Each structure stands twice: as C-alpha cells, then as structure tokens.
Amino acid sequence: LGAGRQQYYVLEPTYDKGMTIYIPTSKEHDQLRRLLTAREIKSLIENVSGQENVWISDDRKRRQYYRDVLKSDDPQKLICLISTLYQKKNEREKEGKKFYAEDQGIMEEAEKILHGEIAFVMDIEPDEVVSYIGSVLGGEKAKA
Numbered sequence: 001l002g003a004g005r006q007q008y009y010v011l012e013p014t015y016d017k018g019m020t021i022y023i024p025t026s027k028e029h030d031q032l033r034r035l036l037t038a039r040e041i042k043s044l045i046e047n048v049s050g051q052e053n054v055w056i057s058d059d060r061k062r063r064q065y066y067r068d069v070l071k072s073d074d075p076q077k078l079i080c081l082i083s084t085l086y087q088k089k090n091e092r093e094k095e096g097k098k099f100y101a102e103d104q105g106i107m108e109e110a111e112k113i114l115h116g117e118i119a120f121v122m123d124i125e126p127d128e129v130v131s132y133i134g135s136v137l138g139g140e141k142a143k144a
Contacts, residue, residue: 006024006025006026007024007025007026008022008023008024008025009022009023009024009025010022011023013116014116014119014120015116015119015120015126016116033073035117035120035121036075036117036118036121037121038121038122040075041117041118041121041122042136044075044076044079045079045133045136045137046136046137048079048080048083048137049137051076051079051080051083052080053083053084053087054069054080054081054084055084055087055088059100062103063102063103063106066081066103066106066110067106069081069110070106070109070110070113073113075114075117078110078113078114079114081106081107081110082107082110082111082114085103085104085106085107085110086107088103089103089104089107115129115130118132118133
C-alpha cells in the first residue's frame with residue numbers, strides 16, 4: 001500500500017444487509033473480538049438474574065454510560081443493560097407511566113447487537129432469540 005493508504009476488514013452484518021462496516025486492520029485499531037461460543041451464551045443468559053442493576057437516576061449520566069456500554073461491545077455489560085432497562089420499563093408501565101424514548105432506543109440497540117450474535121451462534125433467527133432466552137431461563141427454573 002502507498003503512503004496514507006490503509007487496509008480494512010469489510011464486514012457485512014448477517015441481519016442488516018444494508019450496512020457495511022469498515023475496520024482498519026492496523027494493530028492500534030484492533031477492535032474485533034471473537035464471537036461467544038454456545039456455552040458462553042447459555043452461561044451469560046443463566047447468570048443474568050445475578051447481574052447488578054445499572055440504572056442511574058441522572059438522565060444525562062445514565063445515557064452517557066449506556067452509550068459507552070453500547071460502544072464497548074461487551075456481552076456481559078449489554079445483557080446487564082438490557083435487563084436493567086426491561087425492569088425499569090416494567091416498573092414505569094405498572095405505575096401507568098411511559099418509558100423514556102431515549103432509553104427505549106438504547107435498549108433496542110443493545111438487543112440488536114446481542115441478539116444478532118446469539119442468533120448467529122445458535123443458528124436461529126433474530127426474532128427467535130427472546131424465546132430462546134426464555135427457554136434457557138425456564139430450564140434453569142425447572143432445575144431449581
């Protein structure tokens with residue numbers, strides 16, 4: 001390559017055909033992580049109930065933290081974020097209040113990231129992931 005030119009990984013997401021992602025191959029831009037294994041996914045789901053709630057009352061701080069979690073691409077943080085937002089959404093609905101639109105958007109983005117990986121690894125469709133998670137959690141309840 002000539003001066004100023006760079007090589008990139010070109011990624012086309014399995015479940016978002018209209019998107020193309022370019023990631024520099026240089027070491028200082030190493031942003032790729034390996035996919036979770038099926039065993040790691042199951043463990044991640046089974047342990048979600050023991051995760052810390054990451055609700056932050058200050059709207060600005062909460063949304064900044066949540067955006068940082070989305071950028072981190074850390075499955076543990078993502079599932080914790082999704083769980084927290086589902087809990088808060090359910091609380092607000094029980095109180096007859098609407099869920100915050102920005103938090104809803106963050107939850108949907110976190111689900112898109114995590115559910116896409118789960119669907120790909122488990123060889124299911126993205127819209128089957130919630131049922132899959134329920135079956136894993138249901139199996140854990142049956143064992144208890």
